[in-house]
Amino acid sequence: MTANNHAESASEKPPQPKPETIPRPAPPVSELSQGFWEAVARKELAVQQCGACGTLRHYPQPLCPLCHSDDFDWASLSGRGEIYSYTVAHRAFHPAWKEHVPYAIATIELEEGVRMVCDLLEIDPERVAIGQRVEVAFAELPGQGWMPRFEVID
Numbered sequence: 001m002t003a004n005n006h007a008e009s010a011s012e013k014p015p016q017p018k019p020e021t022i023p024r025p026a027p028p029v030s031e032l033s034q035g036f037w038e039a040v041a042r043k044e045l046a047v048q049q050c051g052a053c054g055t056l057r058h059y060p061q062p063l064c065p066l067c068h069s070d071d072f073d074w075a076s077l078s079g080r081g082e083i084y085s086y087t088v089a090h091r092a093f094h095p096a097w098k099e100h101v102p103y104a105i106a107t108i109e110l111e112e113g114v115r116m117v118c119d120l121l122e123i124d125p126e127r128v129a130i131g132q133r134v135e136v137a138f139a140e141l142p143g144q145g146w147m148p149r150f151e152v153i154d
């Protein structure tokens with residue numbers, strides 16, 4: 001095989017989709033997390049609240065981590081909090097995020113004490129800081145419906 005033949009066979013590869021045409025994978029909605037996503041569709045942030053001891057918890061879990069009760073309801077949150085911790089991704093773990101690198105991924109501590117992890121694609125990672133005040137916003141993403149996002153409010 002000559003170098004020329006090798007180049008021709010490489011050009012026969014199917015065209016790869018551009019990163020921006022690959023949608024984000026939709027989050028899996030389970031029986032446990034359904035209440036969270038129903039609240040997001042109403043543009044509200046809600047977490048499980050134990051029906052026995054009142055403890056708020058997130059991510060959705062079948063049992064209260066404190067009293068082990070399986071009784072829970074959904075409690076609406078203020079949507080305000082602060083950045084508890086963060087990291088900056090310089091490599092995309094999925095092609096849908098490739099156009100966003102570098103971007104911050106933060107653990108948000110909400111006023112009610114529960115924490116959520118969210119990527120901060122709309123915020124320059126150089127501007128992200130621990131303790132920064134944030135507030136939830138909702139964005140409709142292609143193929144995903146409404147998703148919670150966090151914006152800096154300082």
Ligand SMILES: [Zn+2]
Nearest residue numbers: 050053064067
């Ligand atoms: Zn409990």
